[in-house]
Amino acid sequence: GAVVSQHPSRVICKSGTSVKIECRSLDFQATTMFWYRQFPKQSLMLMATSNEGSKATYEQGVEKDKFLINHASLTLSTLTVTSAHPEDSSFYICSARGIVGRGSYEQYFGPGTRLTVT
Amino acid sequence: GQNIDQPTEMTATEGAIVQINCTYQTSGFNGLFWYQQHAGEAPTFLSYNVLDGLEEKGRFSSFLSRSKGYSYLLLKELQMKDSASYLCAVLDSNYQLIWGAGTKLIIKP
Numbered sequence: 165g166a167v168v169s170q171h172p173s174r175v176i177c178k179s180g181t182s183v184k185i186e187c188r189s190l191d192f193q194a195t196t197m198f199w200y201r202q203f204p205k206q207s208l209m210l211m212a213t214s215n216e217g218s219k220a221t222y223e224q225g226v227e228k229d230k231f232l233i234n235h236a237s238l239t240l241s242t243l244t245v246t247s248a249h250p251e252d253s254s255f256y257i258c259s260a261r262g263i264v265g266r267g268s269y270e271q272y273f274g275p276g277t278r279l280t281v282t
Numbered sequence: 283g284q285n286i287d288q289p290t291e292m293t294a295t296e297g298a299i300v301q302i303n304c305t306y307q308t309s310g311f312n313g314l315f316w317y318q319q320h321a322g323e324a325p326t327f328l329s330y331n332v333l334d335g336l337e338e339k340g341r342f343s344s345f346l347s348r349s350k351g352y353s354y355l356l357l358k359e360l361q362m363k364d365s366a367s368y369l370c371a372v373l374d375s376n377y378q379l380i381w382g383a384g385t386k387l388i389i390k391p
Contacts, residue, residue, distance in 0.1 A: 229312060273325050275323070
């Protein structure tokens with residue numbers, strides 16, 4: 165099956181610093197990648213959708229200047245949390261989807277990145 | 283607006299059967315997914331229904347009725363490891379996933 169990796173799995177950073185999270189599709193080409201955030205005991209919240217080679221589409225209420233998304237290739241998307249604050253501490257999960265129309269609309273999830281901002 | 287409804291929490295006994303319902307109202311429909319998510323982990327795919335009817339996969343089955351905007355996930359022979367949240371998600375006309383809030387399933391011995 166399709167495998168998506170995320171790195172790092174866990175990161176602790178100081179308030180005011182930036183953190184970059186990588187999401188890679190290992191055995192398929194991901195034309196679309198999704199970034200989610202999940203706070204404890206809450207549901208997944210979609211932050212943004214990124215298509216390879218184009219700018220990400222952010223959900224309402226998500227600051228695009230704070231959460232920088234780059235989807236430079238068909239196998240890699242990155243999320244950079246800039247000037248992180250304690251309230252940004254959360255579980256960040258990426259998912260990837262292949263080319264729609266080839267019969268697969270499933271999103272394959274990475275293992276997630278637990279971010280703690282002190 | 284788009285809406286996915288599923289119960290917040292359910293409790294069942296080990297070895298029993300449980301049915302988790304999901305109703306939806308979305309702009310377009312290109313299929314419905316069920317995902318399982320254990321605490322602290324990412325969701326994992328369970329099933330995908332795009333046509334009406336029942337899809338069986340081992341101990342798990344998923345049912346869809348497009349005319350009623352309704353689906354359920356049926357878990358048989360419950361095991362303690364089935365304790366998790368179960369997420370219903372609908373693929374809308376733009377091929378975007380609309381997520382339900384999830385149903386936390388608690389299995390008791």
